[in-house]
Amino acid sequence: MCIRDRAIVMAASIVLIYNSFAMSLSERVRYLGMLASIGATKRQKRNSVYFEVFLQTVAGLILGIVVGIIGISITLNLVRR
Numbered sequence: 001m002c003i004r005d006r007a008i009v010m011a012a013s014i015v016l017i018y019n020s021f022a023m024s025l026s027e028r029v030r031y032l033g034m035l036a037s038i039g040a041t042k043r044q045k046r047n048s049v050y051f052e053v054f055l056q057t058v059a060g061l062i063l064g065i066v067v068g069i070i071g072i073s074i075t076l077n078l079v080r081r
Contacts, residue, residue: 028049035045 032045032049035048040048
């Protein structure tokens with residue numbers, strides 16, 4: 001893979017990640033605006049964000065451990081051959 005191809009892949013990856021974060025931020029602002037429009041307090045909105053972060057952390061932790069164990073077992077099986 002030449003340098004030009006790597007640069008194209010890096011640029012595309014950066015644009016894709018930036019776009020994902022921008023869309024996520026837009027959704028978050030819209031969601032918090034909706035909560036504010038129905039009368040949610042600042043504390044309720046903050047707790048909503050904390051709860052979502054907690055759920056994502058737990059899911060990521062479990063998924064990371066499972067994928068890590070599977071990856072290690074595949075690697076060890078390939079090395080033993």
